[in-house]
Amino acid sequence: MQFQRYLNVLDELGYFPLSSKTEEILYDAARKSIERLGESASKALLDHICSINELSEKELLTNYDLFEKSLYRVLRKGAEVILRDLKRELLVQAVLIDPNTDLSIRISDIRNPGLAIGDILKRIRAVETLEFVRKTPSHTHIAFLYTNDNSKNNILAAFFDTKINSAAKGLFSFKKPANNYVSGVENIILYELLQEPREYEVVVNRLADWLAKLNPGNKSQQNNDDSPTRIADEDAMWWVRNGFVSQILGIEKSMVRYLQDNMSVLCGYNISNVSKGHFDRESISTLISTHDHVILDESSVMFRAANMRGKI
Numbered sequence: 001m002q003f004q005r006y007l008n009v010l011d012e013l014g015y016f017p018l019s020s021k022t023e024e025i026l027y028d029a030a031r032k033s034i035e036r037l038g039e040s041a042s043k044a045l046l047d048h049i050c051s052i053n054e055l056s057e058k059e060l061l062t063n064y065d066l067f068e069k070s071l072y073r074v075l076r077k078g079a080e081v082i083l084r085d086l087k088r089e090l091l092v093q094a095v096l097i098d099p100n101t102d103l104s105i106r107i108s109d110i111r112n113p114g115l116a117i118g119d120i121l122k123r124i125r126a127v128e129t130l131e132f133v134r135k136t137p138s139h140t141h142i143a144f145l146y147t148n149d150n151s152k153n154n155i156l157a158a159f160f161d162t163k164i165n166s167a168a169k170g171l172f173s174f175k176k177p178a179n180n181y182v183s184g185v186e187n188i189i190l191y192e193l194l195q196e197p198r199e200y201e202v203v204v205n206r207l208a209d210w211l212a213k214l215n216p217g218n219k220s221q222q223n224n225d226d227s228p229t230r231i232a233d234e235d236a237m238w239w240v241r242n243g244f245v246s247q248i249l250g251i252e253k254s255m256v257r258y259l260q261d262n263m264s265v266l267c268g269y270n271i272s273n274v275s276k277g278h279f280d281r282e283s284i285s286t287l288i289s290t291h292d293h294v295i296l297d298e299s300s301v302m303f304r305a306a307n308m309r310g311k312i
Contacts, residue, residue, distance in 0.1 A: 002271050003298045006145055009285050010294060015303040018132075018293075022125040023062040029089035030061040033082045049074055064121060083117065090120045125300040126151075132302060133266065133295075134158040138228035140264045141255055143288060146297035147272040152234070155295075159232055159266050160185055167227035167262075170214045173234040186214055190238060194247070203247050204254055211258060231258075232266040237274055245283055252290040267291070 034042045049070040050060050060067055071079035133155055136142065146152050160169050162184055169185040176187065193206050214229065239248035255265050288294060294303040 002147060003145070003296055006271065006284070006288070006294075006296065009281070009288055010303050013285060013289055014306040015288075015294060016306065018302045018304055020125065020301075021128050022121060025090065025093050025124060026064060026121060027058065027061045029086055029093075030067060032089055033085040036085060037082075045074065064117060068117075087117050087120065090117060090124070094120050094124055122300065126154075129295060129300040129302060130154060130158040134161050136228075136230075136264045136266070138262045138264055139259045140293065141259055141291045142264075142266045142293045142295060143291040144266060144268045144295045144297065145271050146268060147270065148297055151297045152268055152270070155266070155268070156232055156234065159230060168214050168229045170211070170229070170231045171234060172232070172236075174238045194244065198244070198247070204250060207251060207254075227262075229261070229263045230266070231263060232268065234268050235270045236267045237269045237271060240274060249283065249286055252287060255290065 034045060036042075037045065046057055049067075050057055052073070053060055053066060053070060055063075055066075060070065068079070068083065071082055075082070133142070133144075136159065144152070144155055146155075156171075160171075171185050171187050172190055172193075173187060174190045176189065188210055193203055193210075211231070214231075236248055236252075239245065252267065259265065289305075292305055295301070296303075
């Protein structure tokens with residue numbers, strides 16, 4: 001239910017989901033599975049289930065939950081033949097997942113009844129999201145809303161991937177991270193920014209000084225879009241939980257200025273421990289609206305602002 005609150009805000013702000021390769025994979029796999037019934041039978045089945053749902057073929061075959069329910073409604077137990085074949089088709093794609101993450105699937109998993117088609121799709125979508133983050137271009141500001149530390153670690157490892165980006169990297173955290181994604185990454189502890197005095201202007205000036213020391217030649221590299229400076233906040237919701245709402249809102253707004261240089265920023269937000277008392281709806285809307293893109297950990301769905309400045 002935590003994510004539904006943020007989905008509602010994204011909808012109100014006019015963010016829209018990015019088109020997903022996962023949907024294309026599902027569509028192609030579903031069509032192949034049905035077409036094995038034969039030309040006339042597959043056409044009749046597709047026409048029928050599209051008609052009862054009042055959806056186009058594309059709309060139905062890219063919505064797995066609805067597709068599954070429709071097959072059982074029409075074919076009853078016979079639906080399982082098509083769904084087993086669909087699972088096999090999807091696994092062919094899933095085995096290509098990066099083995100360096102905890103998202104990998106083996107083709108032998110076809111015999112694992114506990115691995116549902118929804119699980120396979122979720123992992124394929126998660127890898128697509130990691131690739132999106134890994135190749136984030138300059139001038140991009142991303143919010144990553146998560147409840148799972150493993151997902152956060154995978155996202156930050158992709159964002160700081162040295163094989164993709166060799167420029168300066170910096171990380172905000174509330175304690176010294178022990179994870180391997182911080183290799184070669186300059187770290188600043190949030191308490192260093194929040195030493196007295198804690199007024200917004202003072203905190204922002206400390207941030208500006210740290211960024212200037214991190215990459216003093218950044219402005220001279222504005223045309224080098226292959227290697228933007230990468231800045232991440234491991235859990236920006238820490239500011240909210242500790243009563244620094246005005247400071248984090250101000251910093252997020254100020255990032256627009258820094259993004260004019262050769263820089264990209266990823267803000268992680270652990271939303272699992274944030275109550276309505278910590279953060280009102282207006283503040284949530286203000287926070288999210290400062291970002292070009294928003295990624296939801298639960299579904300790995302990526303959203304883009306309608307008036308986005310960036311290149312994607």
